[in-house]
Amino acid sequence: MRKSPMIIGVCLLLSQLSCNSEKHEKREETKYLVTSPIKKDTAVVKDYVCQIHSIRNIEVRALEKGYLQEISVDEGQSVKKGQQMFHIMPNVYEAEFQKATAEARVAEIEYENTKLLADGNVVSANELAMAKANFEKAKAEVMLAETHLGFTNIKAPFDGIMDHLHVREGSLLDEGELLTTLSDNSKMWVYFNVPEAEYLDYITSVDRNSKKEVALLMANNKHFNQTGIVETIEGEFSHETGNIAFRATFDNPDGILRHGETGSIIMQVPHTNALIIPQKATFEVLDKKYVFVVDDKAVVKQKEIAIAGELPNLFIIEKGLSEKDRIILDGIRMVKDGDHVETEFIEPKSVINNLSLYAE
Secondary structure: OOOOHHHHHHHHHHHHHHHHHHHHHHHHHOEEEEEOOEEEEEEEEEEEEEEEEEEEEEEEEOOOOEEEEEEOOOOOOEEOOOOEEEEEOOHHHHHHHHHHHHHHHHHHHHHHHHHHHHHOOOOOHHHHHHHHHHHHHHHHHHHHHHHHHHOOEEEOOOOEEEOOOOOOOOOEEOOOOEEEEEEEEEEEEEEEEEEHHHHHHHHHHOOOOOOEEEEEEEOOOOEOOOOEEEEEEOOOOOOOOOEEEEEEEEEOOOOOOOOOOEEEEEEEEEEEEEEEEEHHHEEEEOOEEEEEEEOOOOEEEEEEEEEEEEEOOEEEEEEOOOOOOOEEOOOOOOOOOOOEOEEEEOOHHHHHHOHHHOOO
16 A cells, blocks of 8 residues: 655654654763863973073283284183293394393492481482382383283283184284183073063062073983073163063083083973963864853853963963863863753872873
8 A cells, every 4th residue: 555645744744843853852961071170289390491601701912912822722712721822023122121120230239328418417318219200110010021021921810711723823913912711611591582471470489589491402302411590680781671580500520511602592491379270171263262150040151262382182261261160171072052961070199190181
């Protein structure tokens, strides 16, 4: 017996309505896992591009004019304090020293003779004082000539490593001409710039009596084998960048670091009473981050949040949420603003301890 087309159509319609009803019931029966932000003390690892400087880096210059007679050191060589580095031809300065010495001897003799005459009341006290003054002046001239002569021997002022030679033997040097630079690499000063907001977080949370430890990531992406200490913060912010410079000091016993290197400072920035949520509970729209919050009437609300820092699998919230808010942990792609949902609450501590288990 053939069925009427009308009867078949009614059956299909009832069947479709039944299926839609079952899907609707299943959707309503879906429970979404929700949790709340948790407040705790933590620290965010920050990295900052840095410049590495020797604790002492100076220019070695000629103090006298003359021909460079001898270079006793080579580029890149380690030198000791007091070691001779350069020797300027001393002939003129030796002659001036000998002349000053002879004149000082003449003045001494004149002073001694005048003193004998003064003791016999032959000359006045004023003449004796004049002779003494001439003698003192002559001795000062000797000291000055000896100093100029000493400047022809240029010695290392401290232990260090020589840089590039700017002159060669036989060069005619002017007074003040640059010869080379010398670096004391026993300790290194590492400078890095910190934004104003992070500076405020740091300065308000750190113990003023303690020294902040930092690590150094070198240009080869390896960690330097010494820990640094933040010892100095500059007095002013840069008007151009809004940053302020920090200086960390690192011991450099193996001489690995050199003046002018670059790298990255790795520093833990503390966050007190930080509000933390799982990263997976967030989504992004036009470079802004959001979460879905479920209110007391089980209605989903889309809420914008601001991020203060990032941890593995976690975000530190700057604003937008409170501890009392309930946020959807899973299924954020299946809901939209204004939906009514059934939820199952998971304790925040449990969520953080088992983030890998709550996967979509």
